[in-house]
Amino acid sequence: MAAQAHFKVGMKEIYLPNFTLVLKRTPSQPPTSASFLVPLWFSKLDLRDYLHHVYALPIGPHIRSYVQQSRIRQGQTKDPARPQSKRWHRPRSTKRMTVELARPFVWPPEPEDYKPWNREENRLSREEQEEMQERAGMTADAMAVPEERRVKLREQARALLEGKQKWRPGGGRIVEGLGMYQR
Amino acid sequence: MHCTSASLLKINLLSSSSRASALPPSFLLPAFIQTSPFSSNPSHNARKDHNRNRGVSALRHTGIGKNQRLSVRVSALPQPVLSPARRSAVEVDPDHGLWAFFPKERTRLSTPEELNMRGRGWTIQELRAKDWDDLHKLWWTCVKERNRIATGEVERKRLGGRFGMYGEFEAGERLKEVKGTMSGVRFVLTERWYAWENARVQGMEDEEVDLYADVEMGERAYVPSEEREDAFSLGSEDDARSDRTRSLPPPAVSRSSRDVRV
DSSP, X not given: OOSOOSSOOOSOOOOSOOOOOEEEOOTTSOTTEXXXXXXXXXXXXXXXXXXXXHHOOOEEEEEEEEEEOOOOEEOOOSOTTSOOOOOEEOOOOEEEEEEEESSOOOOOOOOSOOGGGTHHHHHHHHHHHXXXXXXXXXXTTTSOOOHHHHHXXXXXXXXXXXXXXXXXXXXXXXXXXXXXXXO | OOOOHHHHHHHHHHHHHTSSSXXXXXXXXXXXXXXXXXXXXXXXXXXXXXXXXXXXXXXXXXXXXXXXXXXXXXXGOOOOOOSGGGSOOOOOOTTOGGGGGSOTTOOSSOOHHHHHOOOOOOOHHHHHTSOHHHHHHHHHHHHHHHHHHHHHHHHHHHHHTTTOOSOHHHHHHHHHHHHHXXXXXXXXXXXXXXXXXXXXXXXXXXXXXXXXXXXXGTOOSBOOGGGOSSOOOOSHHHHHHHOTTTSOOOOSSOHHHHTOOO
């Protein structure tokens, strides 16, 4: 900020702006390039000015920007107690800008162990949940029998046909305390 | 190249002379001997094409032309290092501006515990004591912190994959404090402005106050009514007003705070 700007600074002074800038990861770009998510009303001149005054970042002569349109989606009911009509709408588009840096910058490496964020447990519990919902849910009959159950059924059928097992009503489950009903 | 009928006939004769029967009939012999071009203009031979780059196009992938002479031989071109493992590490400047988008420890992602290690936001009572420069600096500190949190959130969502990772709640709480501080700064500045604006309007309406006085030149901004020369007394009402001993004491609650328009 103390350094002289390498471009002509505008006359308008802005003191308390209220927007967020996000630095994006660009692994396919060289380290001399950086990409940002900017507000939709932002211009290339705004970005150049912002990076110079706030982050003291000298950037190359050209900035590339593009606006990405969002796909149409339905509304989300975040509070199950207050359901909303899920109207189809297109959320606001996002604007991305890529700049060329004077000095290269490489992102710090990804964390090796995700334990502090509990990623593995999250994944396992959610997978199990999804499986249970599939098996016990409303669409369970309409959906195909899962592969593991198919294999087990095949084995059972083969055993019964070959005479290795005898069919018993109740699925062979022995309930404790009801021994007189056991065959 | 231009063809005369003679050259065509000669070609034909030569090609057909290999076969056994081939000689042309005698009535055709004049065609081979007496020849003249159709045009009476002098024939121009093809000029040498001094354009070495003719037919050479990068867009059409024609490749290097026959007469193209480049500054580098194709065999001497440097080979790019395709595998990222073999590339040399890039040295990042420790004072790079983009480090401000990452946490203090310069890791890619803050753990939920690191996000929790924070104080509370500024209260309005604390902010009221600060001057403009301090509030301005605080605002920008909050802006940079908000950018940092947002960058971390985008990265956390990406690394979490389909099932997500912890950290959303902690980041949200941290962001709440930052936003609270920013709204406090805005509130205090607005309050200050309204106080100033009300005082200014009162000063404009008040006869004793001269807002256009140049204090450095010695003019007085406040001139009490008894010292004023242009205020001429009309009767007993004005005497009562200007007589300090007879006037009522000022009210307990000041007018300015009651009239504050917020």
